[in-house]
Amino acid sequence: MRPIARLLALSALAVTVSFAADLVNWPSQYTMRPWETSRLTPADVVGPDGIVYPDFTGVGVTGGIPDVNNPTIRDTYREFNVQNYGATVNDTTSDDTAVANATTAALAHVAANAA
Structure with missing residues (x-):
């Protein structure tokens, strides 16, 4: 061979x-x-x-992932930037508290606006 x-x-x-x-x-x-x-x-x-x-047909984001580049859609969302809650980028300190505070604020926002 x-x-x-x-x-x-x-x-x-x-x-x-x-x-x-x-x-x-x-x-x-x-x-x-x-x-x-x-x-x-x-x-x-x-x-x-x-x-x-x-059957995975019911999973995912209802209506699909929103186009946040569209200003009309973007205006309906609120951003919770962890820097506004005390996080400092590119440092060596823990930002856990800032992340927790931003998460708490986001959850409170959702609860206040739930239908």
């Missing part, structure tokens, strides 16, 4: 073995099958490939 052919054969064998090793080391953890309808819950969805997946 010529050296190039031998190298290609060994490379193909190594790739095959590595894929097989991945299947052994990383077994599927979501093992429900589409025909097991008694096990399906509202949190499951059967994909177009026939595999059952967790």
Whole structure:
């Protein structure tokens, strides 16, 4: 066998073995099958490939991530800059208290404006 052919054969064998090793080391953890309808819950969805997946359609930001570069949208948001609550940038002191104070102010703002 010529050296190039031998190298290609060994490379193909190594790739095959590595894929097989991945299947052994990383077994599927979501093992429900589409025909097991008694096990399906509202949190499951059967994909177009026939595999059952967790249903992630309800996660994320309602309405999508807002475009804060749009001035009309940006004006509806309030910024809680930790520097306004005592944080000093690029220093060696802890800003934990300033972050906690900014977080408390943000939570109070949300609570006061909740519908």
